[in-house]
Amino acid sequence: MSEFQEKVVFVTGAASGIGHAQATAFLEAGSFVFGVDIQTDFGDLSRQTNFYPFTGDLSQQMVCQEAVATCQRHFGSIDILLNTAGILDGYKTVEETDIDLWQKIFATNVTSMFVLTKEILPQMVQRATGTIINMASVASFVGGGGGIAYTSAKHAVAGFTKQLALDYAEKGLHINGIAPGAIQTPMNAADFEGDGAMAKWVADETPVKRWAQPEEVAAVTLFLASEHSRYMQGTILPVDGGWLLK
Secondary structure: OOOOOOOEEEEEOOOOHHHHHHHHHHHHOOOEEEEEEOOOOOHHHHHOOOEEEEEOOOOOHHHHHHHHHHHHHHHOOOOEEEEOOOOOOOOOOOOOOOHHHHHHHHHHHHHHHHHHHHHHHHHHHHHOOEEEEEEOOHHHOOOOOOOHHHHHHHHHHHHHHHHHHHHHHHHOEEEEEEEEOOEOOHHHHHHHOOOOHHHHHHHHHOOOOOOEOHHHHHHHHHHHHOHHHOOOOOOEEEEOOOHHHO
């Protein structure tokens, strides 16, 4: 029997890309999965009896709170929180970034993590167990993975993850992050448009010379959520094909 059997997993960004792959992986492992996304179409996930879809904009605090409350009413206490939802900024420089875009990127990519974690954390602390995995990025370590807002936000995600782990490791919580590189998802669809020159350039710049698929990140998520990685705390684990080696 899987160690994730009947565990309650809360996944953001579950309608597509990495979040969708994570939700699928935990469903296959026997978990109950509560998926949140601003999109309404969760695809094949909606046909799974152990999946509950919730549509809402996580940049809004009240939506985050409503999502957590709904999950708790439907499935009970949350065992695993996957803060995966995020948006890009079009690789804009500081001169090209207005305050509205800056705030939107931070609200979606950072503040939603803070609000959801703050809502779910108390029950984990009370039970002295729980896993949180935050979606960082290679842009959490270096420039070039996004524009000024995205890179700044992903650096903040790394800091949030490390401090959270430091504060709550002794209370029984298991907290880490994942830093994907070039993952072929709808969020990166623009790189493949036209002649796909941008996608080819990214692959060529990646030491393994290819893009990864979301399922590869989902597999790493299963490991980080498992007992096998229990001694890892506050780690931001790159899944980047060697991008950060350069």
